[in-house]
Amino acid sequence: DADVTQTPRNRITKTGKRIMLECSQTKGHDRMYWYRQDPGLGLRLIYYSFDVKDINKGEISDGYSVSRQAQAKFSLSLESAIPNQTALYFCATSGHRVWETDTQYFGPGTRLTVL
Amino acid sequence: DQQVKQNSPSLSVQEGRISILNCDYTNSMFDYFLWYKKYPAEGPTFLISISSIKDKNEDGRFTVFLNKSAKHLSLHIVPSQPGDSAVYFCAASNNAGNNRKLIWGLGTSLGVNP
Numbered sequence: 617d618a619d620v621t622q623t624p625r626n627r628i629t630k631t632g633k634r635i636m637l638e639c640s641q642t643k644g645h646d647r648m649y650w651y652r653q654d655p656g657l658g659l660r661l662i663y664y665s666f667d668v669k670d671i672n673k674g675e676i677s678d679g680y681s682v683s684r685q686a687q688a689k690f691s692l693s694l695e696s697a698i699p700n701q702t703a704l705y706f707c708a709t710s711g712h713r714v715w716e717t718d719t720q721y722f723g724p725g726t727r728l729t730v731l
Numbered sequence: 732d733q734q735v736k737q738n739s740p741s742l743s744v745q746e747g748r749i750s751i752l753n754c755d756y757t758n759s760m761f762d763y764f765l766w767y768k769k770y771p772a773e774g775p776t777f778l779i780s781i782s783s784i785k786d787k788n789e790d791g792r793f794t795v796f797l798n799k800s801a802k803h804l805s806l807h808i809v810p811s812q813p814g815d816s817a818v819y820f821c822a823a824s825n826n827a828g829n830n831r832k833l834i835w836g837l838g839t840s841l842g843v844n845p
Contacts, residue, residue: 620774656837657837658820658835658836658837659820659835660835661832706775717824717831718763718780718831718833719765720777720833722774722776723774724772724774725772725774
């Protein structure tokens with residue numbers, strides 16, 4: 617079974633709808649991240665969480681919110697989806713020890729299309 | 732401003748030959764560098780890394796070289812195999828104590844031709 621899972625894998629929605637993307641991990645990691653990937657723009661960090669009570673904005677957090685329900689779960693919400701949020705979304709995890717923090721493990725991604 | 736740059740969007744090599752993927756960075760505070768590989772419809776997977784205190788790290792067919800004075804690193808794949816065809820991302824982490832995050836390049840798409 618995959619260590620980092622994301623649901624749904626694909627989603628098509630309409631402008632203005634609220635969307636939640638979910639991420640679960642069985643790696644026992646404290647740190648979790650949400651990224652989006654757009655063609656030609658690489659991976660950009662949306663939000664990250666270093667433990668259950670810690671939430672931090674990344675470089676492109678506007679229009680998004682997150683919830684860290686448990687160590688293993690980190691959800692990303694689009695409160696009112698807009699077409700330029702059409703992208704591939706990745707969840708990732710990493711350990712908290714000094715030698716673990718930089719190596720991130722990614723889920724398979726969610727392809728979101730906002731019409 | 733792109734702090735981690737992969738200036739070649741794509742690269743094509745013959746099977747059995749060497750693939751060299753390049754990455755440049757601008758922030759001298761970066762102290763750890765990683766390469767990730769990404770296949771279509773999958774998330775990126777960690778490939779190899781190097782600390783700024785080293786200039787070379789090798790793992791099987793993959794070797795990463797770091798030239799700190801030039802702020803340049805490269806990934807060598809020898810010999811290249813068709814299964815190596817993927818997008819390769821360079822990432823860097825800065826010396827920010829417990830608040831370390833990865834800064835990503837835009838990726839290089841490698842095609843290995845049989």
